[in-house]
Amino acid sequence: MTELVAVDIGGTHARFALARVAADGTIAMDQPTTLHTSDHASFQTAWEAFRDRSGGTLPPAVAMSVAGTVGGEVIRFTNNPWIIRPALIEEKLGARRHTIVNDFAAVAYAVARAEPHEFIDLAGPPGIPLPPSGTICVIGPGTGLGVAHLWRDGRPITEPGSYHVQGTEGGHTDFAPLDQIDDAILARLRKRHNRVSVERVVSGPAIVDIYETLAALEHRTFAQRSDVEIWTAGTSGEDSLAAAAVDRFCLSLGSVAGDYALAQGACGVVVAGGLGYRIRETILKSGFADRFRAKGRFSNIMAAMPVKLITHPQPGLFGAAVAFAREHPQQ
Template sequence: MMELVTVDIGGTHARFAIATIADDGAITLGEPETLHTKDHASFQTAWEDFKQRQGGTLPDAVAIAIAGPVGGDVIRFTNNPWIIRPALVKEKLGVSSYTLVNDFGAVGHAVARADAEHFIHLAGPEQPLTNDGTVSILGPGTGLGVAHLWRGPTGDYRVQATEGGHIDFAPLDSIEDAILARLRKRHNRVSIERVVAGPAIVDIFQTLAAMEGRATMEEDDRTIWTRGMSNKDSLAAAAVDRFCLSLGSVAGDIALAQGGFGGVVIAGGLGYRIRDSLLSSGFAERFRAKGRFENLMSEIPVKLIIHPQPGLFGAAAAYAKEHLA
């Protein structure tokens, strides 16, 4: 059995926890601590803050999930001023071993290792994700994370983080044509991230309002999501439903592109918050609606991962795979 620090760093928050990896490979997380990145000048000072909260001592191994590419001599964050120099991790943090992994790569590791109880069935046959083949993973949040997981017949697996959220958006009806037209006024190229990430609900809502000739106030995405999920605003609720339809189309496209015929997993906090809407919307129909491949798509199980800390859990799993396998 060993302990390590596991960290999940985004633009706004850095989450820390102590993870225990048992001799049989089972991973257990301690109570997470969430720190605001704006409150700390660097990752090292945030690390020292967490260390003090843990009584002044930490395990001498760390796994870090990072919202961005993890290659190169210097890792920079898009939405906070921190930098990490991999060559100095051992010295600066006082650890003997470490793993760095892309945040959505960490989610892929979480999908590979999470128990069945951490998944909700969304569409397709009610069967487990494949143990021999490819599973596609996507998560709408501030952006759209995309990865895939390959499992082999011997129990081995590989995770590949991608930039699949930046492929082109393909509208399927006149409403999506109108959404695309609105977005094209600001972007020469419209990616799927512009339509099926959290902030996209604003453009969807404003497009629907314009189609009905309604005058609306400029509102942020959180406000529209709140009104839409409460069903107290029919137009905002229609925007949420449209988001679910588009997400279904995108999830199906990703599965076709990656060969994710062993299953598709929706990840992220937004996916969890809209789970009831996904089940009651046309998400499943849109997922299957791939012309000649509709029968194939109908055989793919689609799940929602509901692990409370997939980034922290997945980073620990990535460490175990790199150092303990």
């Protein structure tokens, strides 16, 4: 049995949980602790806060999922000011073993190990499971837009080398408008950004620009509202303009999910992240599936591709622990 700390650091929240990896690879996690990144000056101070809440001591092993590029001497986060220097982890945290993966690579690891009942259908043939071999595209909107892919060769996932995970920075590819409303959203964003990436339109905070663009198109006056307020008003149906903004978001999510599936040669797609789970019923009622399929000559292929949403409550934490177990197998 190996004990470790699983950590999932995003732009807004840092989640911590104690985890245990059994000899057969089974992973068990305690209830997570969620901290706001803005409440802590650094990752180390957040780690110390979690350590204090956990009785003052932590296991000497850590699995980290981070919202940024990994592999360098310094890890900088895309949407928060923290930095991590992997070479100092043992000195600063007391962790003799560590694994660091991109946040959506961690989600892809969770997808690899998730049970069939932990997925719900968003598009494609109903009830068809994800294929056991080939590439699964994993995307998810949150503070930004995460993208990764999972490749499986059809063997049981417990066999060494049977699957591979690749994190990407796909959320920073260019946004491609498909109609006049998309054109208007792009024009609005170009006033502030020289280059408009996909996550400027498909992420939690992006709902503000979508909402304000729709208001401008209808020549409405509006009070500035936070993204949380717009999401709440839109998903509850109490505000028709906010609801239209949420539906437009779902259209764009469907478009980019289809684009990534084509680019990665995918045979299936998984949408992940807390935002996707919270608006799952809205996605099902929206034009998400139509936009996903609308790929011209490849429409029939897209229509036959299973698109799922993972319902695991903490895929980033669980996936980080899975990645640790693969990198540090028990003897």
